[in-house]
Amino acid sequence: MIRIGLSRSTMSMVGSRSLLSRNATLAFKPQFITPTTITKSMALSSIRFNSTNSTTTTPTISNTLPSFEEVNSSTGEIIDKITTTLHSTELGYLDSIGMAQGWGPTATIEKLLEITHVYTGLPWWGTIVCLTIGIRLILFPLYMKSSVNMSKMQKVKPQLDQIMNDVKNAETSNERYLALQERKQIMKSEGIKTYLSAAPLIQLPFAYGFFQALRKMANHPVEGFENEGYAWFQNLADVDPYLGLQGISAALIIMVIRFGGETGMNQQMAKPMKTMLTLLPIASIFITKNFSAAVVLYFMINSIFSLIQASLFKSSYFRKILKMPPMIKNTNNTKANQSMGDFVGDFIEKNKQTAITKARQTDKKLLNTKRKQLNSHGFIKRHDK
Structure with a gap:
């Protein structure tokens, strides 16, 4: 009995020793290190300790605005002024x-x-x-x-002014058209060109x-x-x-x-x-x-x-x-010696007369429209069923 017990205990010890050796072999199985493994480990460590990195630089905030010469107009980025090796005495x-x-x-x-x-x-x-x-x-x-x-233009100015008054006071479009045609004929006969008056604007x-x-x-x-x-x-x-x-x-x-x-x-x-x-x-x-x-x-x-x-x-x-026509002084010009009060008064009176003329023209057009409507109803006989 004792022999059988010792043999069984011995066998159990041998079995346990072999199990331990197999587990130890599995636990200490060598692993091959590859570049991919290193890269992953470095990435993980950088992510893990990024918040505690003491070498991180903080952005600086400027309290002044850059000048226009220091800003790139296309990207908006701040750049340095352009320098060159040429001098102002050289082309380019x-x-x-x-x-x-x-x-x-x-x-x-x-x-x-x-x-x-x-x-x-x-x-x-x-x-x-x-x-x-x-x-x-x-x-x-x-x-x-x-x-x-x-x-x-100064030579025929009185005539042109009178025509322009007729244009403003014209009651019909036909009268206005005839006045403008008369003005056109005068300017053509005198060789006056309107666009030359604006030539200095060049x-x-x-x-x-x-x-x-x-x-x-x-x-x-x-x-x-x-x-x-x-x-x-x-x-x-x-x-x-x-x-x-x-x-x-x-x-x-x-x-x-x-x-x-x-x-x-x-x-x-x-x-x-x-x-x-x-x-x-x-x-x-x-x-x-x-x-x-x-x-x-x-x-x-x-x-x-x-x-x-x-x-x-x-x-x-x-x-x-230079064969230029002489200057003509208009002796009938009364506006040259006007005071400020007279000038403002004439301006207000002129606008008042223009408004009255336009109101009369509008009333006349309305009367003509009503007459046409009445005439059309008088000639067309209506049959009510």
Whole structure:
């Protein structure tokens, strides 16, 4: 019995030992490490400990806005100002800093400024003066044609004014049509062309181009703008500290208005209107006080040329040399010496008469419509069933 018990216990011990060895073998079975296993483990660890990573950088918040030159217009991202190895005395300099690209008014003026600056060798203030005068000389024939056209209109002005009054007071469309045809015949016989009166407006794209180009060049600033000024405005990128350029420009514009405008023919302007146009240049001093000296320098040179041009057109000797018709002064003009009260009174009375005339025309049309309706009912016999 004892032998059988020992043998059974021995067998159980052997069985348990073999079971332990099989479990140990399964527990310590070697596993092969692959790159995929490493990548997964690194990803898990980074996800697990991302919140406790001490090297994470926090975004900084700026309390100032970037300038327009530092923002990319297409993406809105903040970028550094464009730098170049070229100089302002070389062609292509403005293009290398992002200017003079395209053929709009601003880009065209920028290209012309660069060409003038490079080929003449003038400083920037001289370049602005030279190009401004050059463009005004090119436009001078258009102003001359406009002055000739306005002098022809001044000759037949009483007749044209009477016709326009007839047009306003016409009671029927036929009367209005006949009056307009008469006006057309008079203008054709005198060689008057309406579009020539608006010829000076061709200057507006050039004025806009100069303003935008010089403003951009001063804000960059372009090389040489800070020290190639003149007299008291050595820095063209800065404002005029004495407002001297603004004051000179305002005085010149007032003189141009007194001379009859750039064509020299606006002499029939009412006194209150002249007073109003005189106050506007004075107000422009405060409007342009923060403009760069380069921009206001253009205004001043343009005003000087306008004053010279108006003086020439008023000269009978100059008009005779260029075979321009003489200026005709209308002695029957009573509006030139009107006071402000009379001017306002005439304006109100004119609008009142226009309103009365339109009301009468409307009443007349309504009466004609009613008569037609009555006539139609009288001729058509109705049979009621």
